[in-house]
Amino acid sequence: AVTAVIVVAAGSGERLGYGMPKAQVPLGGETILMHALRGVVASDVARQVCIAVPKGDTALRALIAEFTVDLVDGGPEISVVDGGTSRADSVRAALAVLEDGTEFVLVHDAARALAPERIFERVSEALAAGAKAVIPTLPVVDTIKTVAETDGADASIAPEVVTGTAPREQLRAVQTPQGFELATLVRAHEAAGLFDEKQAAAVTDDAMLVELLGVPVHAVRGASQSLKITTPLDLIIAEGLLEGPLG
Ligand code: CTP
C-alpha cells in the first residue's frame, strides 16, 4: 500500500522557551527535526514524507533541502508546506499536497524526535491488517483526576477541586505516529473544519477527530523514547537517551 508520513513541525515551541521554532532546537548536536526525519526514513514505510514548517520559515526549509540531497536513491519523496495556526491546520495543509494514490497516512509530531522506527512499522502493520485508525499508546503511571475551578468560599482554600478519578487501568497516554486510512483522516479533518473556536481549541490529536466519526481507533504499544519534547525537562531527558542506551 502507498503510505505517506506527515511530520508536523510548524509549532513555535513556546513552552520549551528557546525563542525559535521547536523543530529547530538543538538535540545531540543536531536539530529536533533532523532526528524526527531520520526515524521516519529509517522505518522505510513511506513513499512520501510531507513536512509542515512555520509560515515564513527559511532555516528549517534549508535543513530539509540538505537532508533531501543526502537521501539515497529509492528514499521517499520529500515535500514541505507552510503550517497553520493550530496543529490541525498544519495537518490539513499537508493532507492537501499528498500524492494521488496514497492509501495510508501516518501523522507524526516532529517534537517526538526519538520515536523508534519499530513504532512506524507497528502502526503500518496494523493498517495493513485492516485498521482504519491506529495509535501508539503507553499505560499511564500517574493517577489522573478531573478538576473544576473552585468558586464561593472554597476558592480561598485552593484554586481547584477534584470532580472525579479516572480508572487508571483503562487510561493510555497517546503518542505519534498515528496511522489512518487516508480517506478516513481526510473526512475527519473536513468535519473538524466546521468546528467553532472552542471546539477547535480542544483538538489535541488526529485520532479524536476520527473517533467523532464513529470509526474504531485501534491502539498498539508505543515507546517511552517517543516522549514529546515539550518542556526544558523533556529536552534533558532526550539528551540523556541519546547519550545512554540509544546513543
Ligand atoms: N505543530 C504544528 N503546527 C502548529 C502547532 C503545532 O505543526 N500550529 C506541531 C509542533 O511543531 C509539534 C507538534 O505539532 O511537532 C506538537 O505540538 P507541541 O508539542 O504543542 O509543539 P509547539 O506548538 O511548537 O509547542 P508549544 O505549544 O509549547 O508552543
Ligand code: MG
Ligand atoms: Mg503547541
